[in-house]
Amino acid sequence: METVIIAVFVIGYLAITLEHNLKIDKLIPALVMMAISWALISLGIDDFTQWFDSGKHALLDNFGLLAHEEKMHLMEETLLHHLGKTAEILVFLLGAMTIVEIIDYFDGFSTIKSFIRTKSKVRILWIFSFLAFILSAIIDNLTATIVLISILQKIVSNRSVRIWYAGLIIIAANAGGAWSPIGDVTTTMLWIGDKVTTLNLIKYLLLPSLVCMLIPSTIASFLPAFKGELEEDIDEDANKPKSKFSSTMLYLGLGAIVSVPVFKTVTHLPPYVGMMLALGVVAVFAEIYSSSKFSVSGVDSEESDSHAHHSPVHHSLSKIEMPSILFFLGILMAVAALESLGLLFGFANNLKEGMPMMGTEIDGTLVSDLVVLLLGVGSAVIDNVPLVAASLGMFSEGVDDQLWHFIAYSAGTGGSMLIIGSAAGVVAMGMEKIDFFWYLKKISWLALVGFLGGALVFFLTRMWLA
Incomplete structure (x- = not known):
């Protein structure tokens, strides 16, 4: 039965990886894979000889000797445990996404666009690289990529030039997201899984992530695509009326998201509680500002009518990307099924104990580093979410162990090596219709150099801070 469950997982994985070839949204195989895996566990519960206790992070003794009813009860408890942990992540993401949509409702991101005054291609490259690096740490790399490419489309009219910028934005956004707990x-x-803390994550990963962004951007500065200046272009939005609350909502929303790690540190409550508080505060101001907007601009009947039938919060909730939320639900619960059977735990132990180098056993830390580097490369081919979910079941190291910091770096930045390897890359691919092989030829080598450079800096940082 374990073999069948693994086969279901592999087939589901392939379907997710080949999403664009099969023309099937990746959330569908993720949900089907999850449901079938747990159904097979339930039907074959008496055939399993081991069970993994996620709370104690160890295999249960004498699981095979338990009665059928006890096994079913244990399975239901385990399923509920994993659903609770997954729900924490999903509720957190829902809150963050809603705050970002509220900012966008008030055209808050236009404030960022107003800062860009130069026409130099190299200067614009650096501006967008640093914006992507910083914004992704605050509003997550997926949202930062969407925002910056939307701004880029208003600044750079030539698509052949714009896709180069998009490629570097992907690298910078993924690098920026790696050193922030909400990035x-x-x-x-x-x-959320209590594997890393905010301050130590920043302390160990800020410099490697920065190097991961700086190396590709520096090399790109000398490429022909970024020579010269942009052509003069008419800004279609220049004459559009701006909401007087744009800047206020931008700073309020970003400040609310940034306050979540502080809330967790002070109260020791799960992060989703702080995110819900942040959403509530931003929503209150959004409703107040929206009412003020109506009364001040009541003469403008077209603007008033366009907002009169729904509140900013309702409008923002309607724009949440639910397919991504359901995908995370499916893939995380599918990985939880493999973890519950002890498959990931056993695989990790075998890998760490048996990985040879030139016929000899090597240091455990080096083995872990090699495994995590492979995880980073693998995240370029396969979605990094299930890989990290698998690593949570594979390793039992304590909170803030350097292994978790390196996993955060590798999984976060390794996906930049292929355009389908990260959420930021997939959304950029959709927005700019970037060809897979164009990215592979032009951008992948830059991402690889940045990834390896950042990994080297991480090793040096780890030695220095140890």
């Missing part, structure tokens, strides 16, 4: 789904998973 990437994978780092959020590690943070």
Whole structure:
């Protein structure tokens, strides 16, 4: 039965990886894979000889000797445990996404666009690289990529030039998301799972992540695509009326999201509680500002009518990308099924104990580093969310162990090596219709150099801070 469950997982994985070839949204195989895996566990519960206790992070003794009813009860408890942990991540993401949509409702991100005054291609490259690096740490790499490419489309009219910028934005956004607990789904998973703390994550990963962004951007500065200046272009939004609350909502929303790690540190409550508080505060101001907007601009009947039938919060909730939320639900619960059977735990032990180098056993730390580097490369081919979810079941190291910091770096930045390897890459691919092989030829080598450079800096940082 274990073999069948593994086969279901592999087939589901392939379907997710080949999403664009099969023309099937990746959330579908993720949900089907999850449901079938747990159904097979339930039907074959008496055939399993081991069970993994996620709370104690160890295999249960004498699981095979338990009665059928006891096994079913244990399975239901385990399923509920994993659903609760997954729900923490999903509720957190829902809150963050809603705050970002509220900012966008008030055109808050136009404030960022107003800062860009130069026409130099190299200067614009550096501006967008640093914006992506910083914004992704605050509003997550997926959202930062969407925001910056939307701004880029208003600044750079030539698509052949714009896709070069998009490629570097992907690298910078993934690098920026790696050092922040709210910058990437994978780092959020590690943070919520009590594997890393905010201050240590920043302390160990800020410099490696910065190097991961700086190296590709520096090399790109000398490429022909970024020579010269942009052509003069008419700004279609220049004459559009701006909400007087744009800047206020931008700073309020970003400040609310940034306050979540502080809330967790002070109260020791799960991060999703702080995110719900942040959402509530931002929503209150959004409703107040929206009412003020109506009364001040009541003469403008077109603007008033466009907002009169729903509140900013309702409008923002309607724009949440639910397919991504359901995908995370499916993939995290599917990985939980493998973890519950003890498969990931056994695989990790075998890997760490048996990995040879030139016929000899090597140091355990080096083995772990090699495994995590492979995880980073693998995240370029396969979605990094299930890989990190698997690592949570594979390793039992304590909170803030350097292994978790390196996993956060590798999974967060390794996906930049292929355009399908990260959420930021997939959304950029959709927005700019970037060809897979164009990215592979032009951008992948830059991402690889940045990834390896950042990994080297991480090793040096780890030695220095140890």
